Amino acid sequence: MCGIFGIVGHEQAAARTFQGIHGLQHRGQESAGIAVLMNHRINVHVGMGHAADVFNGDVLGRLKGDIAIGHVRYSTAGSSEIHNAQPLQVTTGKGRVAVVHNGNLVNASEIRRRLVEEGSILQGNSDTELILHLLAKSPCRTMEDAILDALCQVRGAYCLLFLYDGGVAAIRDPQGFRPLFYGRVDGHHAFASESAALELVRAADIQELEPGEVMIARRNDVEAFKWRTGQQQRFCIFEFVYFSRPDSVFSGINVARARKRMGETLAREHPAQAQIVIPVPDSGVYAAMGYSQVSGIPFEHGFIRSHYVGRTFIQPSSSERTAGVRMKLAPVRSLIEGRDVVLVDDSIVRGTTMQEIVGLLRQAGARSVHVRISCPPTRFSCYYGIDTPDPSKLVANRMSIPEIRDYLHADSLGYLSRQGMIDAVDGGDWFCTACWDGNYPVPLGDARQQQLFSMKSEEEP
Numbered sequence: 001m002c003g004i005f006g007i008v009g010h011e012q013a014a015a016r017t018f019q020g021i022h023g024l025q026h027r028g029q030e031s032a033g034i035a036v037l038m039n040h041r042i043n044v045h046v047g048m049g050h051a052a053d054v055f056n057g058d059v060l061g062r063l064k065g066d067i068a069i070g071h072v073r074y075s076t077a078g079s080s081e082i083h084n085a086q087p088l089q090v091t092t093g094k095g096r097v098a099v100v101h102n103g104n105l106v107n108a109s110e111i112r113r114r115l116v117e118e119g120s121i122l123q124g125n126s127d128t129e130l131i132l133h134l135l136a137k138s139p140c141r142t143m144e145d146a147i148l149d150a151l152c153q154v155r156g157a158y159c160l161l162f163l164y165d166g167g168v169a170a171i172r173d174p175q176g177f178r179p180l181f182y183g184r185v186d187g188h189h190a191f192a193s194e195s196a197a198l199e200l201v202r203a204a205d206i207q208e209l210e211p212g213e214v215m216i217a218r219r220n221d222v223e224a225f226k227w228r229t230g231q232q233q234r235f236c237i238f239e240f241v242y243f244s245r246p247d248s249v250f251s252g253i254n255v256a257r258a259r260k261r262m263g264e265t266l267a268r269e270h271p272a273q274a275q276i277v278i279p280v281p282d283s284g285v286y287a288a289m290g291y292s293q294v295s296g297i298p299f300e301h302g303f304i305r306s307h308y309v310g311r312t313f314i315q316p317s318s319s320e321r322t323a324g325v326r327m328k329l330a331p332v333r334s335l336i337e338g339r340d341v342v343l344v345d346d347s348i349v350r351g352t353t354m355q356e357i358v359g360l361l362r363q364a365g366a367r368s369v370h371v372r373i374s375c376p377p378t379r380f381s382c383y384y385g386i387d388t389p390d391p392s393k394l395v396a397n398r399m400s401i402p403e404i405r406d407y408l409h410a411d412s413l414g415y416l417s418r419q420g421m422i423d424a425v426d427g428g429d430w431f432c433t434a435c436w437d438g439n440y441p442v443p444l445g446d447a448r449q450q451q452l453f454s455m456k457s458e459e460e461p
């Protein structure tokens with residue numbers, strides 16, 4: 001996952017972009033970067049860590065220019081290193097161009113192999129760099145035509161912003177796996193991964209790009225057209241379950257309300273005998289509220305969350321994640337001791353984090369712990385932009401539900417059904433649900449090899 005933001009024609013383009021990517025920080029915490037166009041030149045600043053660590057007033061002051069794109073990164077293809085930090089920038093026969101990407105290409109290995117055979121020299125191991133090579137090699141004369149020509153050769157999930165002399169091209173893939181929004185900030189064109197990031201910079205006229213839609217924003221105009229048509233939308237429902245901000249809205253549906261309905265259905269599907277409902281903060285909060293309201297069991301903030309530690313699921317290594325749990329969550333003993341607890345979280349991926357959290361409740365004196373999860377068991381890997389690369393590491397791929405319950409040291413375990421999850425959003429047929437049912441909407445091709453390639457690169461010194 002990643003967060004992307006762009007703005008065109010604004011005299012404080014870098015400052016607004018910083019605010020935008022700061023509002024998308026939950027989508028990636030490994031690196032942050034901004035590219036700005038000034039006097040036909042593109043200046044880029046990237047660094048490892050949070051946006052607030054990478055940028056300060058001095059740095060933003062040096063990024064002069066009125067067109068900018070920005071990125072916060074969580075690596076799904078390519079290792080967590082500075083040379084993979086975005087925006088990536090290159091010089092082509094069509095001029096200079098910088099790009100930011102949210103998503104994951106499923107035919108990256110095939111493209112990489114072809115490019116290397118043809119003599120291309122690749123800097124990093126991210127799939128985004130491949131798009132720039134395809135663009136540079138395109139016979140099309142204009143940047144805009146070359147971008148679309150390059151995208152004809154890729155498959156998978158992508159929301160992209162290209163910055164070049166004159167404007168920003170925003171593109172959403174034909175299935176619309178990942179979200180992308182347009183709005184007007186102080187009268188200027190802007191783009192962001194989530195509506196909440198545009199709200200944060202006081203954008204007006206916020207609208208979602210449709211799957212397969214291209215918007216080309218220049219200083220004085222904006223042009224929108226469908227680049228690809230006729231494909232069924234497959235929006236990642238995990239954006240509703242976990243990833244996105246609760247105040248974001250997709251297709252008119254607020255994320256917080258959908259999460260609450262997931263909790264309500266969870267309570268009907270998996271009731272429990274308990275005295276309190278406790279969420280795993282922050283992503284389990286709304287589902288726990290829904291569970292509490294339907295079950296009648298009081299909701300309590302049983303964990304104090306440190307706001308100085310990032311989201312544990314999106315920290316790259318397992319040891320960092322486990323240590324991160326104890327740094328992040330502190331149980332409130334006086335609420336927990338001697339009580340039967342319903343513990344609500346959005347998902348279980350590897351199981352290590354949840355095992356730690358159940359252990360924290362037991363140490364705080366919980367009499368029993370009933371784990372309730374507001375999505376089905378995650379049995380399959382995602383190849384469209386979420387970091388679940390190896391199915392053997394998914395606890396639900398290796399174990400039955402009773403075995404997972406025992407592994408977690410929980411007294412009971414209940415997952416929301418697939419239909420319950422879909423109905424909690426709007427009951428529609430516009431979602432990708434592959435990590436629960438294995439029905440991959442875009443053929444995976446060599447995506448598995450690509451992920452193995454990325455993992456191997458990370459292991460190399």
Ligand code: SF4
Pocket residue numbers: 177235236237238239381382383384385386432433434435436
């Ligand atoms: Fe989202 Fe899962 Fe589909 Fe990946 S496989 S896009 S996480 S629903």
